[in-house]
Amino acid sequence: xxxxxxxxxxxxxxxxxxxxxxxxxxxxxxxxxxxxxxxxxxxxxxxxxxxxxxxxxxxxxxxxxxxxxxxxxxxxxxxxxxxxxxxxxxxxxxxxxxxxxxxxxxxxxxxxxxxxxxxxxxxxxxxxxxxxxxxxxxxxxxxxxxxxxxxxxxxxxxxxxxxxxxxxxxxxxxxxxxxxxxxxxxxxxxxxxxxxxxxxxxxxxxxxxxxxxxxxxxxxxxxxxxxxxxxxxxxxxxxxxxxxxxxxxxxxxxxxxxxxxxxxxxxxxxxxxxxxxxxxxxxxxxxxxxxxxxxxxxxxxxxxxxxxxxxxxxxxxxxxxxxxxxxxxxxxxxxxxxxxxxxxxxxxxxxxxxxxxx
Numbered sequence: 395x396x397x398x399x400x401x402x403x404x405x406x407x408x409x410x411x412x413x414x415x416x417x418x419x420x421x422x423x424x425x426x427x428x429x430x431x432x433x434x435x436x437x438x439x440x441x442x443x444x445x446x447x448x449x450x451x452x453x454x455x456x457x458x459x460x461x462x463x464x465x466x467x468x469x470x471x472x473x474x475x476x477x478x479x480x481x482x483x484x485x486x487x488x489x490x491x492x493x494x495x496x497x498x499x500x501x502x503x504x505x506x507x508x509x510x511x512x513x514x515x516x517x518x519x520x521x522x523x524x525x526x527x528x529x530x531x532x533x534x535x536x537x538x539x540x541x542x543x544x545x546x547x548x549x550x551x552x553x554x555x556x557x558x559x560x561x562x563x564x565x566x567x568x569x570x571x572x573x574x575x576x577x578x579x580x581x582x583x584x585x586x587x588x589x590x591x592x593x594x595x596x597x598x599x600x601x602x603x604x605x606x607x608x609x610x611x612x613x614x615x616x617x618x619x620x621x622x623x624x625x626x627x628x629x630x631x632x633x634x635x636x637x638x639x640x641x642x643x644x645x646x647x648x649x650x651x652x653x654x655x656x657x658x659x660x661x662x663x664x665x666x667x668x669x670x671x672x673x674x675x676x677x678x679x680x681x682x683x684x685x686x687x688x689x690x691x692x693x694x695x696x697x698x699x700x701x702x703x704x705x706x707x708x709x710x711x712x713x714x715x716x717x718x719x720x721x722x723x724x725x726x727x728x729x730x731x732x733x734x735x736x737x738x739x740x741x742x743x744x745x746x747x748x749x750x751x752x
Contacts, residue, residue, distance in 0.1 A: 405427050406424040406425060406426060406427065407424070407425060407426075407427055407428075407532055407533040407534045408422050408423070408424060408425075408532070408533050408730065408750075409422070409423060409424075409425045409467045409528075409531055409532035409533070410422060410442075410467060410468050410469060410529075410531035410532070410730065410733045410748065411423050411425070411465050411466065411467050411468065411531075412451065412452050412465065412466065412468050413459075413464050413465050413466075414451050414452070414455045414456065414457045414458075414459065414466065415451075415452075415453070415454060415455025416455075417452050417453050417734070417737075419465070420452055420468075420733070420734040420737075421734075422730060422731055422733065425467065425532065427534055428532070428534055428535055428536040429536070430536065432535075432536040432537070433536035433537040433538040433539075433541070433542075434479065434480050434483060434536075434538060434539060435476060435478075435479045435483060435485050435491065435536060435537050435538070435539055435542050436476070436477040436478040436479070436534070436536055437474035437475065437476055437477060437491055437493070437534065437535050437536065437537065437542075438474055438475050438476075438477050438533065438534055439472070439473075439474045439530060439531070439532055439533050439534060439535055439750040440473045440474050440475060440551065440554075440749075440750060440751060441472075441473040441551055441554040441747045441748065441749055441750060442469035442471055442472055442473070442529075442530055442531050442554070442747065442748050442750065443469070443471030443472075443473075443554050443555070443557065443558065443590075443745060443746075443747050444469070444471070444728075444736045444737065444745075444746045444747065444748060445470075445471060445558065445590075447470070447524060448468055448469060448470075448523075448737060449737050451466075451468065451524070452468065452734075452737055453737070457523075457524050457525065458524075458525045458526050459526070460526055460527060460528055461526060466523070466528055466529065467523065467528035467529045467530075467531050467532050468523055468529050468531045469523045469529040469530050469531035469748070470495045470521065470522050470523035470524055470529050470530065470557065471530070471554060471556075471557040471558065472492050472493045472522075472529075472530035472535075472554070472557065473490070473491075473492055473545075473551065473553050473554040473556070474490075474491055474492070474493070474530070474535065475488060475489065475490060475491065476488060476489040476491055477534070479539070483539040484539060484544070485539060485542065485544060489544050489547075490544065490545040490546070490547055490549065490550075490553050491537075491542050491543065491544055491545065492542070492543050492545060492553060492554075492556045492557060492705065493522060493530055493535065493537040493541060493542055493543075494522075494537075494541040494542070494543065494700075494701075494702060494705055495521050495522050495523070495524070495557060495699065495700075496511050496512060496514075496519055496520070496521050496522075496699050496700075496701075497511065497519060497520045497521070497522075497527070497541065498511040498514065498519060499511075499514055499516055499517075499518035499519045499520075500518065501516060501518060503515040503516045503518075506519065509701060509702065510701055511699075511701055512564065512698070512699040512700055512701045512704075521699075531733070531748065531750070532750070533730075533750050540702070541702070543556065543702070543705045543706060543709060544709075545709055545712075546709065546712070546713040548713070548717070549712055549713065549717070549720075551724070551747075552712065552717060552720045552721060552724070553709075553712065554724075554747055555590070555594065555712060555720060555723065555724075555745070556705060556708050556709060556712060557700075557705075557708075558590050558591055558594055558745075559594045559598075559708035559711055559712055560700035560704045560705045560707070560708040561591060561667060561697075561698070561699070561700055561704075562591060562594050562595040562598060562642065562644075562667065563598065563700065563704045563705075563707040563708045563711060564697055564699075564700045564701075564704040564707075565595065565642055565665045565667055565697045566595070566598050566599070566602070566642075567703075567704065567707065568665060568695065568697055569640055569642075569663050569665055572663050572693050572695070573640075573663060576661060576691070580604070580639035580640050580663070581604060581605050581639060582604070582605050582607070582636060582637070582638045582639050582640070582659070583596075583599045583604040583605065583606045583607065583638060583639065583640045583641075583642065584607045584608075584609060584635050584636075584638035584640070584641045584642075584654070585599065585606065585607070585608045585609070585626075585641075585642045585644060586608075586609045586610075586641065586642070586643045586644055586645050586647075586650060586654065586668075587608075587609075587610055587643070587644035587645040587668065588608050588609075588610035588612070588617040588618075588620070588621060588628070589644065589744065590723055590744055590745040591644045591667060591668075592608060592610070592642070592644040592645075593608075593617070593620055593621070593624075593723060593744070594711075594723075595642040595644060595667075596608050596621060596624055596626050597624060597711065597715055597719075598711050599626075599640075599642070600624050600625050600626055601711060601714055601715070604640070605627075606624070606625075606626035606627070607626065607627045607628075607629060607635050607636065607638065608621045608626055608627070608628050608629065609629045609630070609632055609635050610628070610629075610630065611630055612630065613630050615741065615742045616722065616725065616742060616744060617744065620719070620722060620723070620744070623719060624719065632650070632653060632654065632657070635657070637657060637658060637659040637662075638657075638658055638659065638662065639658075639659050639661070639662055639663070640662065640663050640664075640665075641654055641658060641662065641663070641664040641665065642665050642667065643664060643665065643666045643667060643668055644667050644668050645668045646666075646668030647668070651664075651666065655692070655694065658692060660691060660692075661691045661692070662692045662693070663692070663693045663695075664692065664693070664694045664695075665695060665696075665697050666694065666695070666696045666697070667696075667697055667698070722744075723744050723745045724744070724745050724746075724747055725742060725743050725744045725745060725746065726740070726743055726746045726747075727746075727747055727748075727749050728746065728747070728748050728749065729748075729749055729752035730748060730749060730750050730751075730752055731752070733748045736748050
């Protein structure tokens with residue numbers, strides 16, 4: 395039953411909270427039921443997805459709690475069911491819904507004023523579960539209708555993959571906008587990294603009809619077969635990946651990025667979605683790389699976060715995917731009361747989720 399937890403006025407609900415940079419502080423605690431001024435769509439939390447950002451916040455202090463607090467409710471990858479929504483909002487009780495992560499800055503800058511908050515210029519944006527806003531790791535949350543996206547009911551729990559899919563939906567959107575600069579006729583795509591982002595990027599590439607290749611260093615576990623079952627080709631050696639027309643880079647490994655930029659076809663487009671966490675110096679012939687990029691008419695760009703349009707694209711890609719394949723991406727479910735365990739990566743993990751219903 396929706397709203398069974400904390401349904402009384404002023405009741406408390408359970409939430410996954412942490413003081414950034416203090417992993418020993420991670421716990422489940424009682425927090426007030428979300429007040430109506432946080433959004434007209436009242437949601438019962440179902441699942442949250444775990445990603446590297448959550449680890450960075452908990453263990454290393456990345457992230458900013460809401461003003462006036464040293465703790466925050468974690469998690470930005472959401473899934474819930476609507477408890478209540480006003481008429482005319484586009485939502486109804488029982489709808490499957492995800493909340494968008496980023497909010498435009500209050501000034502706003504030009505991109506934010508056009509609802510392109512993923513391109514915010516002044517850095518004054520806020521983000522659920524990351525920057526100055528509590529996240530979705532709560533048994534109840536609220537969200538304005540503008541920042542909520544309804545999902546196909548047939549997806550069920552698989553809809554928790556919407557936020558990471560939105561990231562690569564944006565990457566593909568930008569790739570195709572850039573490819574319009576010329577008669578590129580791209581057909582060979584290389585996705586680097588077979589984590590959730592890489593696999594979802596490959597899934598979209600296959601849906602679009604590209605010849606998709608995925609590069610990852612592992613040779614066993616679930617990832618190679620997941621790639622093959624998409625109809626894509628798996629590689630563990632970059633030398634075997636050929637000369638791609640499009641690269642979706644999902645590892646953040648600096649040396650790999652530089653190596654790939656010298657292996658692409660002419661007029662190639664490389665999208666960087668991975669963020670390097672280290673400080674390792676890279677030895678490279680910068681002048682030679684510059685010459686290669688210029689003479690090859692290559693484009694290299696970075697992409698992060700997403701706006702509402704990309705979430706809607708993601709919803710469409712997930713609805714078009716094979717549910718059995720998507721289900722294999724979720725390799726571990728952790729009950730809410732043990733949520734810190736979800737941050738410890740295991741060898742065969744692909745996507746780990748926390749179940750807010752347990």
